Amino acid sequence: MVGERGLGKLAWVLVFVSPSLVGLAVFSVIPILASLGLTLYEWDLLTPPHFVGLGNFQRLIHERNFWAALAHTLYFIVGYIPLVMVIALGVAVILNQKLKSVVLFRTAFFIPVVSAWVAVALLWKWIFNPKFGIVNYLLGLVGIHGPAWLFDPQWAMPAIIITSVWKDIGFVMMMFLAGLQGIPAEYYDAAAIDGAGGWQRFRYITLPLLSPTAFFALIMSLINSFQVFDQVRIMTGGGPAGATSVLVEQIVKNAFDYSRMGYAAALSWALFLLIFTATVFQMRLQKHWVTYD
């Protein structure tokens, strides 16, 4: 056959696939399987591992910290997803109006997306500073005595949600913009001839034709927000008084602060199951609201 000068076909396949395949096996596939096995052990890395069967999962079910972290993660998701989706959609629709200097505005929304989470989290920690931060300064101008934000168990999570929405608007907006640009202009022209107003065009053309994009953006945001970590680690470390401890925070703490490797692995598989269930659930729900041509 052609193209196999010097080497057999299988040899060529091996040449091309093996760097990636070996790397993925060592750093991804085997760790995934090992992690599954690890859930059955208790191991502090100092003494030999100790088989506990499903003990780690039993412990997980009875551990208050796990349920608290799950509740906080869900709180984050419920606050974050609707805000980021609605604002990003609004901005995308406006940016899609063939305005001048769209690139300039697009860039403004995209700067937080390309910035490191650690930098953004530190910046907003400073902005939310109870005494000298600009948020409370601005609130003070209109006569509101702002809360202690990240130092107040009640306000810490809202502050983290606001920061996360601010960082991710540009990302979700970009997906919506790509979807909007795929809607043929003739649809709008036809609707305009039929006398449809702006709102009607949005409601009966834009929304249905954008629903596959919205579905995609929703799934992605959902998966990412189950894994919320960087901003929590930097802004509150899970505090105050555990008010913002989230699932990944718990995994990291158990594995690297308390050296409970098996329990941390069990936690990570619980996270996987949650993400998987939420995704499947969304897939099921989609036929009720997503329109495909």
Place this chain on the structure above:
Amino acid sequence: MTETTLVSSTGRLGTESRSVAEHLHFVRQMALYVILAISALFMIVPFLWMLSTSLKADQYVLTMPPQFIPRPLTLDSYVRLAELFPIRRMFFNSLLVATLTTLGQLVTCSMAAYAFARMRFKGSNALFLVYLATLMVPFQVTITPLFILMRYLGWTNTYQGLILPCVFSAFGTFLLRQFFLTIPQELEEAAFIDGASHWTVYWRIILPVSKPALASLGVLSFMGSWNAFLWPLLVVRDVDLMTLPVGLATLHGRWLTQWNLVMAGTVITVVPMLAVYLLAQQYFVRGVVLSGIKG
């Protein structure tokens, strides 16, 4: 019936109402610009505040009301940051790790993608499914065994520990495979008839026509690596090996209220990435839209 009324009504609209319509259009455009400008300010002002804080002398950082334009303007925090903290070393570490990770991903992903897209071999579909399956599992599942592996290999606190686990990407392979599948066969068939090897076809034909896809993957993986926090945080404890995000977190822990120093550090972390973004905007936009697939 309805059609005729419609035609007549639009006909009447003709001349006298046109200027009204134009005015309405203008007002609407202006309203949209105002909304956009306000929301863009909301995105930009925090960054200006970052910059402004980093350019202040110590005694003007914690003031009420806040000083928006630093007076006097000073680079003192940057100078002191470089004196007290190995920020230059961290910058170098970030650059090295991000560059090598990106190059490694481009090479290994494009090679594997070539095999999956352009060679027919037994089990290729099953193997590709394994690639896709690893995409479904969140990174947090692998960090515990990966960390144990690093300790076993003696790779904690090393560059290879920072870089190698991030080089092999199922997502990148998937992305490039999709692109390679769209390249027409004719070019390589001619090359094969002339006696070219698979390597020649990959290197001389497939890679050159795939530059946009490679650029998208490149900027995406550079950004991911430059901004990464969790893995570098776990695998490196030695200050001299820290990347900028981990270094920043340490810096913040050490000088809790020295916000001018901390903000100088964030400026140093953010600005290079912004520069890369401005230089390669189109690839970023495409890459980020595609990266939704990553999850």
